[in-house]
Amino acid sequence: MILSDQEYQMHKAAVWRATIILSVVTTVEVGIALLYDTFFHDSGFRMALAIFMILATLVKAYYIVAVFMHLKYERKAMAITILMPLMFLVWLLIALLMEGVSWHQMLGYFHG
Numbered sequence: 120m121i122l123s124d125q126e127y128q129m130h131k132a133a134v135w136r137a138t139i140i141l142s143v144v145t146t147v148e149v150g151i152a153l154l155y156d157t158f159f160h161d162s163g164f165r166m167a168l169a170i171f172m173i174l175a176t177l178v179k180a181y182y183i184v185a186v187f188m189h190l191k192y193e194r195k196a197m198a199i200t201i202l203m204p205l206m207f208l209v210w211l212l213i214a215l216l217m218e219g220v221s222w223h224q225m226l227g228y229f230h231g
Contacts, residue, residue, distance in 0.1 A: 151168060
Protein backbone atom coordinates (compact mmCIF):
# COMPACT_ATOMS: atom_id res chain seq x y z
CA MET A 120 0.00 0.00 0.00
CA ILE A 121 1.39 3.36 -1.03
CA LEU A 122 0.62 6.28 1.26
CA SER A 123 -0.24 9.71 0.00
CA ASP A 124 1.90 12.60 1.16
CA GLN A 125 -0.83 13.74 3.56
CA GLU A 126 -1.13 10.25 5.13
CA TYR A 127 2.65 10.05 5.43
CA GLN A 128 2.77 13.40 7.22
CA MET A 129 -0.02 12.26 9.59
CA HIS A 130 1.87 9.07 10.46
CA LYS A 131 5.10 11.00 10.86
CA ALA A 132 3.41 13.48 13.23
CA ALA A 133 1.92 10.60 15.24
CA VAL A 134 5.36 9.00 15.65
CA TRP A 135 6.90 12.29 16.80
CA ARG A 136 4.02 12.93 19.21
CA ALA A 137 4.40 9.43 20.69
CA THR A 138 8.18 9.86 20.94
CA ILE A 139 7.80 13.14 22.83
CA ILE A 140 5.17 11.69 25.17
CA LEU A 141 7.34 8.63 25.85
CA SER A 142 10.38 10.83 26.50
CA VAL A 143 8.53 13.07 28.95
CA VAL A 144 6.94 10.17 30.84
CA THR A 145 10.27 8.31 31.01
CA THR A 146 12.09 11.43 32.23
CA VAL A 147 9.52 11.94 34.99
CA GLU A 148 9.74 8.27 35.99
CA VAL A 149 13.54 8.36 36.16
CA GLY A 150 13.44 11.62 38.11
CA ILE A 151 11.05 10.15 40.66
CA ALA A 152 13.16 6.99 40.94
CA LEU A 153 16.34 9.00 41.51
CA LEU A 154 14.74 11.30 44.08
CA TYR A 155 12.79 8.55 45.84
CA ASP A 156 15.30 7.78 48.58
CA THR A 157 16.02 11.44 49.26
CA PHE A 158 12.53 12.94 49.34
CA PHE A 159 9.81 10.31 49.11
CA HIS A 160 11.05 7.27 51.06
CA ASP A 161 9.47 8.08 54.41
CA SER A 162 6.53 10.11 53.12
CA GLY A 163 2.93 9.05 52.87
CA PHE A 164 3.10 9.28 49.08
CA ARG A 165 4.57 5.80 48.57
CA MET A 166 1.29 4.24 47.38
CA ALA A 167 0.49 7.22 45.16
CA LEU A 168 3.96 7.07 43.62
CA ALA A 169 3.63 3.33 43.03
CA ILE A 170 0.27 3.84 41.32
CA PHE A 171 1.71 6.69 39.24
CA MET A 172 4.65 4.53 38.15
CA ILE A 173 2.30 1.70 37.13
CA LEU A 174 0.05 4.08 35.19
CA ALA A 175 3.04 5.72 33.51
CA THR A 176 4.30 2.30 32.46
CA LEU A 177 0.86 1.46 31.01
CA VAL A 178 0.79 4.77 29.10
CA LYS A 179 4.21 4.00 27.65
CA ALA A 180 3.15 0.46 26.74
CA TYR A 181 0.04 1.81 24.99
CA TYR A 182 2.01 4.28 22.87
CA ILE A 183 4.65 1.72 21.96
CA VAL A 184 2.07 -0.86 20.91
CA ALA A 185 -0.32 1.58 19.25
CA VAL A 186 2.11 3.75 17.31
CA PHE A 187 5.38 1.90 16.88
CA MET A 188 3.89 -1.59 16.48
CA HIS A 189 1.05 -0.12 14.35
CA LEU A 190 -1.68 -1.88 16.34
CA LYS A 191 -3.68 1.35 16.32
CA TYR A 192 -4.18 0.94 12.59
CA GLU A 193 -5.05 -2.78 12.59
CA ARG A 194 -8.48 -4.32 12.37
CA LYS A 195 -10.33 -4.97 15.62
CA ALA A 196 -9.94 -8.76 15.32
CA MET A 197 -6.15 -8.43 15.10
CA ALA A 198 -6.06 -6.06 18.07
CA ILE A 199 -8.20 -8.44 20.14
CA THR A 200 -5.97 -11.36 19.17
CA ILE A 201 -2.99 -9.50 20.59
CA LEU A 202 -4.65 -7.82 23.57
CA MET A 203 -6.58 -10.80 25.00
CA PRO A 204 -3.44 -12.79 25.89
CA LEU A 205 -2.08 -9.62 27.47
CA MET A 206 -5.17 -9.38 29.67
CA PHE A 207 -4.70 -12.99 30.76
CA LEU A 208 -1.06 -12.26 31.51
CA VAL A 209 -2.03 -9.30 33.71
CA TRP A 210 -4.62 -11.48 35.45
CA LEU A 211 -1.96 -14.17 36.03
CA LEU A 212 0.44 -11.61 37.49
CA ILE A 213 -2.20 -10.29 39.89
CA ALA A 214 -3.21 -13.85 40.89
CA LEU A 215 0.41 -14.85 41.55
CA LEU A 216 1.03 -11.71 43.62
CA MET A 217 -2.07 -12.42 45.70
CA GLU A 218 -0.98 -16.03 46.15
CA GLY A 219 2.47 -14.88 47.22
CA VAL A 220 0.98 -12.55 49.82
CA SER A 221 -1.13 -15.42 51.13
CA TRP A 222 1.91 -17.68 51.44
CA HIS A 223 3.89 -14.92 53.15
CA GLN A 224 1.12 -14.34 55.69
CA MET A 225 0.64 -18.07 56.26
CA LEU A 226 4.36 -18.66 56.83
CA GLY A 227 4.47 -15.63 59.11
CA TYR A 228 1.89 -17.27 61.37
CA PHE A 229 3.98 -20.44 61.63
CA HIS A 230 7.35 -18.80 62.16
CA GLY A 231 6.32 -15.62 63.86
